[in-house]
Amino acid sequence: MSKNIKLVHPRDQITEVISRIYKRGMTTTSGGNISIIDDNGDIWVTPSAIDKGSLRSSDIICVKKDGTIVGKHKPSSEFPFHKAIYEARPDIKSVIHAHPPALVSFSIVRQIPNTNIISQAKHICGPIGYAKYRLPGSDDLGEVIAEEFEKGYKAIIMENHGTVLGGSDLTDAFERFEALEFCARTILYGSQIGTPNYLTDDQIDQFEAQVPAERPEMESIEYTSDEVEKRLEICEIVKRSCQQGLMISSYGTVSMRWKDNDFLITPTDVNRWDIDLDDIVQIKDGKRETGKTPSRATWIHQEIYKNNPDINSIIMTQSPYLMAFGVTDSYLNVRTIPESWIFLQDIPSVKYGTHFKNNNNSEIVENCTTALIIQNDSVIITGDKLLQTFDYLEVAEFSAKSIVMGHSLGEMVPINDDQVEDLRKKFLA
Known part of the structure; x- marks a missing residue:
């Protein structure tokens, strides 16, 4: 709240x-x-x-x-x-x-x-x-x-x-x-x-039973100028996500790598529309900032940063068109327009429960490309600069929206393999 x-x-x-x-x-x-x-x-x-x-x-x-x-x-x-x-x-x-x-x-x-x-x-x-x-x-x-x-x-x-x-x-x-x-x-x-898939009450109870990011508190805290600047970036992107309908007030986690594997992350139980600099939680050497409770997804972000040195920002959220694919067995094929494929390429999906702390996290870490869907839960977007990561989120949601809206017109005709190869040579070589 x-x-x-x-x-x-x-x-x-x-x-x-x-x-x-x-x-x-x-x-x-x-x-x-x-x-x-x-x-x-x-x-x-x-x-x-x-x-x-x-x-x-x-x-x-x-x-x-x-x-x-x-x-x-x-x-x-x-x-x-x-x-x-x-x-x-x-x-x-x-x-x-x-x-x-x-x-x-x-x-x-x-x-x-x-x-x-x-x-x-x-x-x-x-x-x-x-x-x-x-x-x-x-x-x-x-x-x-x-x-x-x-x-x-x-x-x-x-x-x-x-x-x-x-x-x-x-x-x-x-x-x-x-x-x-x-x-x-x-x-x-x-x-x-497609046909929406629903969670059982037991699955939801397992989600709620997770203790939000229990970890020891730091003894001392640094608030350097670059750290404060990153807090400001996180707050701005969270509010922008809410305004754009890409995040709701009760769910959404944003983090930025600070230095090495230390990072800053949004808290749990704070309305995303009202988030402020002081709400952001510093995670250093696996410990949390004193007196604050970080997102229950903190461990996922920690593992992603530890295993992917090129990733410096993460957005974990629910946006309605992306989650349409997250609650059905439909595959999100982003071979829609050149920009979508260049930015996103392929979006894998992992089963619900993979994101629980007590489960093996390797599937999320191994599949953590630019975008990853966790069924009936969220989408994880990763990138270097946070604004870039937010752009990827917008592109992914727009791509999903185009496919959902186009579904009533007929079958989607994706960019073919030769066209994809041309894009790969020109933009990804």
Whole structure:
């Protein structure tokens, strides 16, 4: 969870998160609403009929506990069900409602996404409820949604409407929202190229049972100027990945080699959108920076650096089109356009569980070319400079997207062997 969001006024929290949702194409100018209930029982909520693309803190409405409305606009027309959720579930402190396209797809075919598609999604989202259709803005809608929340759900599919999610704070709610929409997208894209494969509950339990990077702490820490510069690079790429939809707030690991086999890596349990220089963890001589918990994937990064001296940066993430291939048996053939093959060549895939610390790591290390897919988990991208590695990630995701989108047009016709050989001679010789 972000260490920063607790210090921010509810108005600013809501404005920031609705901006993220809008810019990521997960709601429209008029659609969606967010609220926070504070310790006084006052509810801060987005206004009705105000552009979500230019919302300011001053536009956020406060509905006092006694019903008094403070602000220059009307509260969201869906305020009744926000209020009903808070009354039904005192542990819920923030609510997000929106109409993200993939979850709306499930809503209109009246299905619930199976979060066992990705290893940590079930843990983040929890069980998913289902609310029958009722008139938007009505007390009836509030009642059916509150009934679902009373059953213990924190995420609900709203029949022919969208989704509503709650959390212990807005960061928690947003992580759940983002993870559920990611699951929906991955299932939809995977279904276009093959049949999605789901994890068992036992496999997910094994993932969650891993202790995040237990290792001794350093006795002393260096913060040289080049080390700080690398921290800044990592933070910038993480935020850019989130903005581009290549990473979600609850998952994604970025690291950079510092010197020899020492490196810097992102932490566990810090919202990726809010990551800061002080969150980055230094790993030196196998020890971690005092007081910080590095990513549970730290050991994978350590082995890659140790065995590949030419690799100086790693991005381990989930992007929806790449993961469409990661959850199906479909092969990602990047012989699409010259750039894709030159940068990526072949993208191998390894089985789920290979990334667990207690398993033999040789398969990941041996197959760690520019890009590697871990089934139902993530994609690992490696390179020299971090910006170059990020470029490889973008190229890989764009290539996967082109194949998924082109699938409805006909069979892919890849660059042939002679054309590949010409590329090899010109660019890789």
